[in-house]
Amino acid sequence: MASDDPGFSAEHEQVMAALIDAILPAGDDGGMPGGAALDLVTHVERSVRQNPMMRPVVEYGLSTIAEIAAKRNPSGIAGLPRAEWAAALREFAANDQFFLPAFLFLVYGGYYQHPRVVTALGLEPRPPHPKGYEMGADDWSLLEPVRGRRRSSSD
């Protein structure tokens, strides 16, 4: 972390972790891991460090969610029943224009490149290069109807 980068506060990290878990819960069949299991908080923090213009938007969103949660339960998110937490997020989302699209952008980026998720999707957890992918032979007889057309290049 750059020395002039204060990072996120402990409270913001707590809200972020809870929010990520709400956005990406574990799959019902156990196939897809939940976001909380993949340390996406670290991914978001790294992304925001690389793009500091996002920090005010992310901090604003996390603070606002924390305030809404505190109104429902003075002890904050930790003591909030699941249904209350969901209602708090719905309340926030109904009035939000900027935070959630930006935050989802960061969270989905981290989640869907994670090796556990890539594996769960049925792909090999590796970059495409240098192994690449095999593709089968093609049936070029599909072109026969097109070959039969009059040349359409005018002139």
Place this chain on the structure above:
Amino acid sequence: MATDWEVRQISDFNFSPNTRGRPEDYPVNDAESPIAVSMFNAVGGSTVLYAAHFPRFHPSDFRVRSRDGVADDWPLDYERLAPWYDVNARMMGVSGLAGDPAYPPKEVPLPPVPLGKLGTTLAKGFNRLGWHWWPSDSAIATQDYEGRGACINAGTCLVGCPQGAKGSTDVTYWPVAVRRGVTVKTRCRVREITVGDDGMVNGAIYFDADGVERRQKAEVVVVACNGIGTPRLLLNSRSRHFPDGLANRSGLVGKNLMFHPYAMVTGVFDEPLEGHKGPTGCCIMSQEFYETDLSRGFVRGYSFEMLRGFGPVYTALWGMTAGKLPWGADHHRAYAELFDRNAGMVVICEDLPEPTNSVTLDPSMTDSNGIPSPKINYKLSENSRRMLDHAVARGKEVLEASGAKSTVAEAPLRLAGWHLMGTARMGNDPRTSVVNSWGRCHDVRNLFIVDGSIFVTAAAVNPTNTIQALTLHIADTMKRNLANLFEAE
């Protein structure tokens, strides 16, 4: 290559220089344009990130005024460029299949990129409708070629090709030029081209990699900064001889900016399509609606270019923006319906030149060297809007014919200003054009331009092949006229 390649495609390898913000990039004020500028600043330029879709112009594209009564004819024709298209196909390593009825016969050195399951699915849809399609001409080596490895279907074309299979000019033309003695000065940025007392250019002032101002003398200057960078440089090169910008006595430097208005139409299918395999932007194309048919409600036409499917990250981001991917309890079910089950196309519409669509200098924005940035002044024409509407409807039709259960369209696509053309147009009349038919500026006979800015019209295909064929034609004409380069007509 790391596992985060998809995320890097939307961050430090983003198409937009404004988002990327690398030290080499210059910011572009495109805030008021419905189409944002895409480019890459590096050795190899934007070909480092392009899809390498490599169609030629049609013969008709050079005679738009004669045929359709709009825009202008070019001062040269397809036949003049055809031999240079052939040379360029060999230099860039173009793959494809001979016999496309949309074109006159042409040379294609390498076998086509694979259709794959996705391409086959879409090709059957075109056949069901009886529409034209053909494997895309692609500057992608499908076999080992001139020291470049064969394509391994990695699907990472838009963040650069680590295999070297994609024909970006850093692995095609530049190595040849360097072997023949050309010196490349990297991380340098030209501030202005200088003019002598005789009104001829005599060099350039540039900032080197350390930000130190340098001067380079020159007998001949050749500019290749494309449709935004070239007018920016010329307009920044004001002098006693050229108070309104270099080579701008016609007043046309920066005018007639043409993008290709793009649409993206994507379908969601029931079956897996293996869309993450294969060259990202090159599969098959259709030119069923390329030529003018006024019954459609617009003049000129468009191409369809089929894309491969989205990878895991892009599937999520596309699903989110398309309103098809909720967060929370239903997320994984919705995602499973999208991943590896999406396929679609981009539509490339021909843009017509309009003087009000232009590149000017921004009054306050500059790059890191303090050089004024370009400002984009662009409005989508009514003709383009109608063409986009038609194309989206036909795109949905062919996706449904291919088996898509739902479709989503975005038109115009905002971050799709890849093709930058027309801002220093070519012509025979110095009053209505900036350069002549071989790229020499009418106003300055030792200044040449070899990029998309000299296009008279835009056609409805990717321009790189034509930029390069024009450049070969211009270089050959310069070579043949070397003894009297500044006098020859």
